[in-house]
Amino acid sequence: MRIVRWLPAALPLLAMRCGGDVPAATDGGIDSSTPADAATPDGDATIADVAADAPLKAEAEASTPTVYTDVTDASNWEVFDIASWLGATPSFTGAAFDGRYMYYAPASVESGSASPLVRYDTLGAFTDSSSWSKFDMTQTTSGTVGFFGAAVVGSALYLVPALVFTGPNSVATRYDTTASFTNAASYSVFDFTTIPTADSNAVGYAGSTYDGHYLYFVPYTNSIVVRYDTTASFGSTSAWSKVDLSARFPLNLDHRGGTYDGRYVYFAPVSGGGFVRYDTQGTFTDTNGAWELSTPNLGATPPNSFFGEAFDGRNIYFAPLTNATSNNGGLSNVVVQYDTTAQFGSSGSWSTTLTSSYGYTAAIFDGRYVNFVPCGIAYDVSAKQRFNRYDTSTSSWTDFDLIGVTQLNIYGTNFGKTWTGGAYDGQYVYFVPSGAPAVRFKTKSPPSMPTTYTGSFL
Numbered sequence: 001m002r003i004v005r006w007l008p009a010a011l012p013l014l015a016m017r018c019g020g021d022v023p024a025a026t027d028g029g030i031d032s033s034t035p036a037d038a039a040t041p042d043g044d045a046t047i048a049d050v051a052a053d054a055p056l057k058a059e060a061e062a063s064t065p066t067v068y069t070d071v072t073d074a075s076n077w078e079v080f081d082i083a084s085w086l087g088a089t090p091s092f093t094g095a096a097f098d099g100r101y102m103y104y105a106p107a108s109v110e111s112g113s114a115s116p117l118v119r120y121d122t123l124g125a126f127t128d129s130s131s132w133s134k135f136d137m138t139q140t141t142s143g144t145v146g147f148f149g150a151a152v153v154g155s156a157l158y159l160v161p162a163l164v165f166t167g168p169n170s171v172a173t174r175y176d177t178t179a180s181f182t183n184a185a186s187y188s189v190f191d192f193t194t195i196p197t198a199d200s201n202a203v204g205y206a207g208s209t210y211d212g213h214y215l216y217f218v219p220y221t222n223s224i225v226v227r228y229d230t231t232a233s234f235g236s237t238s239a240w241s242k243v244d245l246s247a248r249f250p251l252n253l254d255h256r257g258g259t260y261d262g263r264y265v266y267f268a269p270v271s272g273g274g275f276v277r278y279d280t281q282g283t284f285t286d287t288n289g290a291w292e293l294s295t296p297n298l299g300a301t302p303p304n305s306f307f308g309e310a311f312d313g314r315n316i317y318f319a320p321l322t323n324a325t326s327n328n329g330g331l332s333n334v335v336v337q338y339d340t341t342a343q344f345g346s347s348g349s350w351s352t353t354l355t356s357s358y359g360y361t362a363a364i365f366d367g368r369y370v371n372f373v374p375c376g377i378a379y380d381v382s383a384k385q386r387f388n389r390y391d392t393s394t395s396s397w398t399d400f401d402l403i404g405v406t407q408l409n410i411y412g413t414n415f416g417k418t419w420t421g422g423a424y425d426g427q428y429v430y431f432v433p434s435g436a437p438a439v440r441f442k443t444k445s446p447p448s449m450p451t452t453y454t455g456s457f458l
Contacts, residue, residue, distance in 0.1 A: 028169070030058035068368055068444045071389055071400045078126045079407035080438040082118075085129050087181050090433040091115045094149035094207065095423035096157060097122075098177050102423060102430055104438075106137055107165050108146030115145075117159070119181065122425055126440055137173070139184040142191075146172045149207035149257070149421070152177070153215060153230045156301035160205050160217055161192065168204030168221045173232045188234055192217075192226050195240045202226060202242060207308070208264055211280050216258055218267050219245075223253040227284060241284055248287035249276060259309040259316055261340045268318050272304035275318075277344060294338075303332040308421065310363035310370050313452050315339055317370045319360040331359030331375070356399045357386035362422030364429050366443040367450040368393055371429045374402070376418035376436055387441070408437070424449075 069076045082090045091116055092104040100122055106115040116134040124131030137145045146169045148162030156176050161169035170192045179186035192202035204221025210230070215227040223246035232239030246253060255267035255276065265278045274295035282290025303320035310317045320332035333355045342349035355372065362373035370390040388399045403407050417436035422429055427447035431439040 027045050040230045056217075064369065064446055066444050066446070066448065068366075069442050070443070071387065071398050072404070074405050076442040077116050077402075077407075078440050078442075079405060080127050080131075080132075080434055082438040086115065086118075086134070088115070089435055090438070092118070092420065092432050092434060093147065093162070094160070094421040095430055095432045096150035096152045097423055097425045098152045098155075098157060101177070102425060103150055103152075103157055103175075104146040104432055105150040105159050105421075106145050107148065107420070107434065108169075117175075120438075122428075128440075133181060135182050138185075140173060140187040140189060141184075142171045142173070142189040144169055144189070144444075147173070148205060148220070149218075151208045151210060151215060153210055156230075156234075156428040158208065158228075159214060160208050161203070162205055162220065170203040172217070172228075190234055190240070192224075192240075194237060195226065195242050196237055199224065199242070206255065206270075207257035209260050211260050212263060214280075216265055217279075218255050219256045220240075220256055220270065221447070223249075225278075243285045243287060243291075245276070245287060245291065248291055249273070249293050256306060257308040259311050259318065261311050264340070264344075264366060266309060266316060267339075268306035268309055270305050272324065275338070275344075291392070292344055293345045294350075298336060298350065299354055301332075301334070302352070303334050303336065305332075306336070307360060307375075308362040308373075310365040311452050312370060312450075314341060315392075317363045317365075319337070319372055321359050321361065321365040321375065331372075335360075335363075335372070351370045353390075353397070355388045355397065357388055361418075361420050361432075364422050364424045365450055365452060366391075366424060367448065369443065371422070371441070371443065373419055373422040373429070373431050375420075377414065402439075405439075408439070424453075 015183055024100045053161045087133065090108045093107040094105040096103050101119040102122060104118040106117050116136050118132065118134045120126070121131045144164055146162055146164040147159040149160040151158045157175040157177055159173040161172050163169055171189050172189045172192065176186050193200050195202060201222050202224045205217045205219035207218045209216050213230065215228045215230055219225055224242050224244050227241050229239045251273055254270040258265060258267050263280055265280060269275060274293045277292050284290065299412050301323055303322065303323040304324045306318045307321040308319045316338045318336040320334050320336065322330050323332040335353045335355055337351045338348050357374055359375035360372045361375045364371045368391065370392065372388045386399045386401055388397060392398055418434045419431040419436050420434040421432035426449045427444060428440040428442055
C-alpha cells in the first residue's frame, strides 16, 4: 500500500517556524575554485568540477595547521539583510556549496509566491549585495518552485522537490553550474511520478544524501525513496529508481534529511518513528535485506522530529527539532548520537545529550566541531536563540547567545524569525533564512572540508 502523508493545513511543510505549532509568516512573502575572470558571456563564473578544482583540501591533507575560532567572539559572525535585498521576506529551506557559490533552495510560501533561487559568491563580501544574485525558478521548464534541500555533485546543483502552494511537489530540478545562472536553458527537470512504474505518490521530499555514485532523495510526505544515478543522464528514466518502504516500515514513513557514513545511508524520523538505514552494498529494492529500522530507547522525553544530521567519521549526530510535549513550545534540546561501529538495532549504540537551547535545523561537522544551527531567534529569550557546538576531541559543548551579534541584536529578543537548514563551505557555517536574515559563522582557518564530507548538507 502506498501512503502519502499530508501535513495539517496549519502546518505548511516548508514555511513552518521553529515550533510545529507556530503558523508560517506571510509578511511580504543542509572558497574560490575558478579565477574571477573565467566567466560565461553573462558574467557568471564557470565551475568546471568542484572535486578537482576547488582549493579546499580534505582535513587530512591540509598543509598548514588548522586554527578553530572562538564561537563567542562576535567578530566571527556576519549578517546579511537578505529581506531588504530581495524586497520580500526570504523563504529558503536548505543550501549547498559548489566550491565557489553557496546556493539557497527556494521554498513555497502560504501566499502562493516563492523566493527565487539565490546564490552567494564566496569571493565577495558576505554583506555586499553585489555578491548576491538570484534567478526566478518559474522560468524553468516546469515552472515549479517549492524545494526542501539541495545537493551539489560534480558540476550540478540538485534541488529536492517538496511542496508547491497547491500541494506536494514531485519535480526535481538540476542546474548546470558550468552554465549561466540566469538562463533558463541551464536548468532541467525530472518528475518523480514518471519513474517506472509511474506512481503519483512519489511527491514531497525533504533533503538528500550522496554515496559517491547515487543521490538519494529523502521521503517526507510519502514512503517512496527515490535514487538517481549521477553518472547517467538526468532526464533519462533509466537513471532513476525507487523503493516503497511502507510495507516494511508501516509506522516510519516520514523523514527529513539524510547522511552517509561510507557504507550506510541514514534517514532521521519526523513523526516519532525510528531511524532507517540502507546498506549500499545491498540491493536497493530489497526492503527486507538491505533496509533496517532502529527504535532505540532515548529516555523519557525523546525528540520526535529531527532536522538534519552530521557524521564525524565515527558518530552520527541528529539535530532535534521537536518533542511530543508542549514544553518550550514543543521544541527539543536532546541531541541524539549513534556510534556507527556498534549495532544499529541496539539501544546501547545510541546516546543523548541535553543542550542549552531548543530546536535545531542543521548539524554540520567542520573537522572538529559539530555545529548546531538554531531554528531561529527566540520567541522567548532563554530558549531558542543559542548556537551550540560540540567538540568531538574533548566531548564538550560551547554555546553562544546570538543576541550578542550586534547585527542581530537590532531585531530584539522576540521577533520570531527562523532559519531552516545550514551548509558549509570549508570555513563558514551558513544559516539558511526563512524570515530571518542570512547569517554565517567562521569556524576555522585555513578553509578545508572534513574528510567525511560526501556532498551537501540539508
